[in-house]
Amino acid sequence: MPGPERHSAVMRALFLALGLGFTGLGFVGIFLPLLPTVPFLILAAACFARSSERLENWLLSHPQFGPLLSDWRERGAIPMRAKWAALIGTLTGFGLFLFFSHPGWPLVLAVAGLMGLGLGYVFTRPSA
Helix, strand or coil: CCCHHHHHHHHHHHHHHHHHHHHHHHHHHHHCCCCCCHHHHHHHHHHHHCCCHHHHHHHHCCCCCHHHHHHHHHHCCECHHHHHHHHHHHHHHHHHHHHHHCCCHHHHHHHHHHHHHHHHHHHHCCEC
């Protein structure tokens, strides 16, 4: 049975792998308009805080994303521009969902409800 040191190393490796994966998804989101960038980088920074101080500092000092991540950490703030981008992305995604899948009303209502909850959360955070 692994001791506490081994467990800690395993958890650090897991958080490091998750942080790298979230960073990759965040950077893919730069080029794919429907994939969010900053939420993945927020998750990546949280994972790096538990695994790699160097990578956490790299994200927090990034010229474009560092200020957004710092605002989130310090005040839970989201810039108004990002809120509007989330709204436009969500509406676009919902429109594509309706156009390509022709779902029944229960699924339409479920997806709309989940998207509405997400947008409600985003728009109730302080603005940066």
